[in-house]
Amino acid sequence: MPVWQILFFVAAMAFLVVMSFWSVKSFRLTPDFTFANWIKMYGAGYFQDTYLRTVLYASLAAAVSSAIAFPCAFGLAFRVSPNVRRLIVFMLMTPYFTSYLVRSYSWKIVLTENGVLNTLFGWIGLGPFDMTSNLFATMVGYLTLILPIVILLQYFSLVNVDRNLIEAAHNLRCGRLRTVFVIIVPAAKIGIILAATFAFILSFGDFVSPSFLGGSKPPTLSILMVDSVKSGSQWPRAAVVALTMVFTLLVVAFAALTLAYGSGKRGR
């Protein structure tokens, strides 16, 4: 195992770092040690904008998916019989492993100008709405990718909340809604934070939704990176983008873990 992972994973990632210092001379990749790629990319306004935009998009996706998922995970954990619960968990696990590509394509059929949703809106006298090639479409795509897993992660932490805790709260005259926010959310904090982190990581690196549903304009980092490789053969610059993304994700993941576990320990 270590041999395999070192050969094809660690070496590849390490080489990406090396590559970011290489230069491209007359369309040929040349070993070099230059900061030119880094300076060029970080100095470019469009890169800075794209970086910020991608962070915002991913944060938005994390927030929206968490908000949509919570009532669902909550209902699943507390208001559904165990058998149905098992079935739904089973069902939610499936999409994570089944063609995200085609699923986001399907949304295009639904959302497009003469598509299914606009036809439905037309029947009740609304629209047509422009629902593709914009932020809305991108978000729908992100949700396709992350919603099931966010629900599942939230659900697993909610299900493990000690029921006695909730009964104790009711017993102490804490109302239903208040119990949710005062008792259940803090008790399930780790899972909720992890779910949002996962949502962020997956949306941050996603290429499909912003390009096919969002229409690539304005681009995200992933689109920038893919374009550098596929059309410009600017591998070193793509490496700079990729490394920036990896670094950002590491910082986010670390911050989230600290938030989830670190303060949790102090609280106890």
Place this chain on the structure above:
Amino acid sequence: MGEPLLILDGVSKLYGDVPAVRGIDLRIDAGEFVAIMGPSGCGKTTTLRMLAGLETPSDGEIRLRGRRMNEVKPWDRDTPMVWQSLALFPFMSVLKNVEFGLKMRGLGAAERERRAMGWLERLHIAAYRDRQVSQLSGGERQRVALARALVTEPEILLLDEPMSALDAHLVVHMQSELKQLQEQLGITFCYVTHNQSEAFAMADRVVIMSQGRVQQIGSPREVYRTPATRFVAEFVGANNILPGRVRALSDGLVEVETAFGCLRAKAPADDTPEVGRDVSLVVSADRVVLGREAAAEGNSLPGTLIGEEFVGAVVTLYLDIGRETELRVQTQQHNLDDLDLARGTRLVASWRPEHSVILPEG
């Protein structure tokens, strides 16, 4: 009798720097039922695991029939074990479980089944041969585990708290059956437990361990009546331990000056303590007799009744004998009928000097 079946010679086991077993000497004869007993963490299970080869001694030597066993791998030994968790293979039927040891020894299918069925019948579980382990009750699983271990007809069987998963009402029944089985087979049983009633009910000899050391080895009766150390006195039975100092020696008795007056006890057979030494006097709760007045001879202590506990026909009474010390007294319910007891009743506890022993520690 010649060489014992199994010898442990100064066996120690360290985990890193932490000693689990510290220099154990033990001889076990063929056909003996030995119980190794002690609180959790005393090293009893580690000792058993060393006998099975699952741990390698850090020091000392283990010899089985004169052969050094320290480096012998677990699968090259014939020391089957009955596990606390039973460790039955969940994906095999009862029969396959029992056949496992024979299969590993390369026996043919027909012979394996014949022998395994023999044991299933002997342990009254032949009807379950094709069941999955999870479909059996606790008692039935116990029998499967026993059959699986015995099927290779070993000279010695290791048992690691095998009854801890059983319901209380099954334990007593299983004990007598296990003891009978051991006597019929003539196999050496080495039985680890933290439960003294289990050990005392079955074992020919008990080994009492604490903090990696052997505290005492002897028959259940010996250990119960003459504890060798303070630890044993506290761990076994219901003993009263009174600190004091040796004042005089006479007629095989030791006179001990305690805070409650002068008490006499039987002198230890091997090592008579010198005058002036700090010792403890131990008397078992069931040796103490209660009365309104002091007995003519022997030890007696006045006290006030402060509590009683009934467990079936046996009563345990607690007597305040001053200096924040309680004396425990165990007796049959009917012995108290004449006494008209109530909390606060003044009573005298007495016992014969030869019923109490001296421990060398203060």
Place this chain on the structure above:
Amino acid sequence: MILDRTITLALRFYVALVLLLVFAPILTSFVYSFDANRYAAIPWGGFSTKWYAAAFADPDVAKGFRNTVIVALSSSTIATVIGFATAYTDYRYRFFGKNLYLALALLPPTIPVIILGLAMLVFLAQVGLSGELYTVVFCHVVYCIPFAMALIRLRLSQMDPDLEAAAWNLGAGQWRTLREVILPFTFPAILSALFLTMAVSFDEYAIAWFVSGFNETLPVRILVLLQREVSPKVNAIGSIVFMISMTLVMLAQIALMVRKPRRQAG
């Protein structure tokens, strides 16, 4: 408690709604794959299997499908074998640098696939391994190992820790124990890992897109089609892909469930 009932019903309705949202694209794709119209709309243009016929007739799709099957079968097999070895090593031994070892095993899926794809492309191009079908296999194995490892490790952690020692105690050597006890015990998880990694590899588009060169796999083919045109052919191919990967994921889950009731009875 009427209020309580209302809350329960509302939450259940919401759960159903979200499930519908999650499965809407799958259903849509399936429904419109049989639509005779070129552009998906309401009303439906009538039942037709012509898009399936078109998909099957496309030589690129056929080639992609063949490639995908080859890649999925080989990478899931290799990943499961390595995943088992990794999980067992983790279960059995304590050693220096174990955390690093585990990080190495589990990290890849946390890195965005396109970055993995890029890293593997630049590296493999440099050592002259890129663009072949086996390149895709190598890379998919990296990505699949963690899934296999996690499933098998989970199963091992459910095993009575005495079970292995019990087998030794009854005379089974280490290899024999592996064969007679560990493998049968972990078998459901191994099977599950095989199906799951197959599904993961079968669906993976980004890494394959970067490293496959001219040996396109089916998801890469779909990606290319998506970039080029809106064709209901994609619905047809997508529905087939769904069916296959859904079946694989379900098989993976069923494999794990088979033995559970028996265990829980105890």
